[in-house]
Amino acid sequence: MTVKNIVDQIESLYGRQSHIYVMQLINDALLDIASEKQHYVVEEKISLTSGKRWYDLPADCIDIVKVEILDSNSRYNLIPKLADYHRLLKSDPDSGTGDVS
């Protein structure tokens, strides 16, 4: 179904409508659906940078499914999520000094 199909159906019921406004409403609907159901899975590649701990997540990201690291055989390996980082980690060198814990 295209935006035009929706506009046509809406106009046949409610008369002439602004296409831009209807498109905005469709985008609002997509945001509402995304907040309820996470069906759209995307993969993104980022460079692993020496000395960098924090990487900005894409603005469209709702939640992280998995993170993989490119191994020395050029294959991506799944890595675990660190659950108790507040006890394990030393300070974040990007933001200052002092232990996290």
Place this chain on the structure above:
Amino acid sequence: MAKRDTPNTYFAWYNDDDRLAVVVRQESSDSSKGTTSGEYDTYLDSTVSNGIQLTMHSKYEELTEVTDDLQVDAKLDSVMHTYVLDYVKSRLLEDMGQIEASQYFRKRFQVGVARKPSRKSGVRVLAVPEL
């Protein structure tokens, strides 16, 4: 480089609201860096282009043209398309002051979205601990 031979042994990740942190387990203590063996610290080896692959749930793509397709361009499952129509009707009727009719379509939208099953994949097993 050795750590990237078996990344799942050394690397780990965590996140805050809008950032991802990638850290590496230290193999030995280093008093100059203030780290001890087994602790996690920032990756300090050579930079690797496309070295991190992030899989995430994403918002749908924004539509910008009247010719854009909900499935092809927004990546919305075709089952959900009628719910988008319900949402648009609800908002337009709200603008027209027809609140009761608006709520009818809003309810249809909400029930439809809630009823749509999550896409399931992979093998399902019971995580029974070994005693």
